[in-house]
Amino acid sequence: MMNAYSNKNLKLFDNIVLVMMKSLALLDHAFNLMPLRSLPCHLETVSLFALLVNDSPAKLHEDFRLQLTTWGYEGEILDYASKMWSGLLSGYYKLRWKTFFEFLRSSLAEGTPFNQQEYEIKVKRIESSFVRNETLGDCIAWKDQNIFDLAALIEQIIVLTSEF
Numbered sequence: 428m429m430n431a432y433s434n435k436n437l438k439l440f441d442n443i444v445l446v447m448m449k450s451l452a453l454l455d456h457a458f459n460l461m462p463l464r465s466l467p468c469h470l471e472t473v474s475l476f477a478l479l480v481n482d483s484p485a486k487l488h489e490d491f492r493l494q495l496t497t498w499g500y501e502g503e504i505l506d507y508a509s510k511m512w513s514g515l516l517s518g519y520y521k522l523r524w525k526t527f528f529e530f531l532r533s534s535l536a537e538g539t540p541f542n543q544q545e546y547e548i549k550v551k552r553i554e555s556s557f558v559r560n561e562t563l564g565d566c567i568a569w570k571d572q573n574i575f576d577l578a579a580l581i582e583q584i585i586v587l588t589s590e591f
Contacts, residue, residue, distance in 0.1 A: 432535055444528045449587055451521045457580040459513035459567060466514025467564035485561055492558045514564050519557045523550055
């Protein structure tokens with residue numbers, strides 16, 4: 428990617444971005460088939476814990492998301508406890524990568540320097556939105572898993588990324 432950027436090859440840059448974004452989507456789907464790598468499954472556990480300790484599930488969900496991402500509302504320790512989990516990939520990392528690629532592409536297409544300051548402002552909005560998001564997503568129970576679905580997704584990722 429950096430070679431495409433350095434050589435001002437917009438077509439190659441766009442192709443690499445497309446492959447990376449598709450790979451993230453496939454990985455997110457694959458991890459959703461594994462409850463231990465699924466943010467929705469962990470949030471279900473947090474909800475049960477909230478009932479046990481008589482606390483607000485929404486507040487504990489927010490605290491959990493903070494710990495996984497920014498560690499505070501001002502991004503005190505970015506990615507302190509990062510995980511490769513479904514839900515995090517699609518709802519957090521994918522949006523951050525997409526934003527990064529958009530800023531890089533704009534810089535490349537317009538021949539202007541990368542705007543780090545504006546990029547950081549936009550990423551902080553993404554992070555804040557994710558932390559405060561109350562959407563759980565679906566936790567797929569082990570009994571509902573199909574190992575062939577997972578194998579097919581892994582094969583798609585290998586084929587997709589082998590182009591580069």
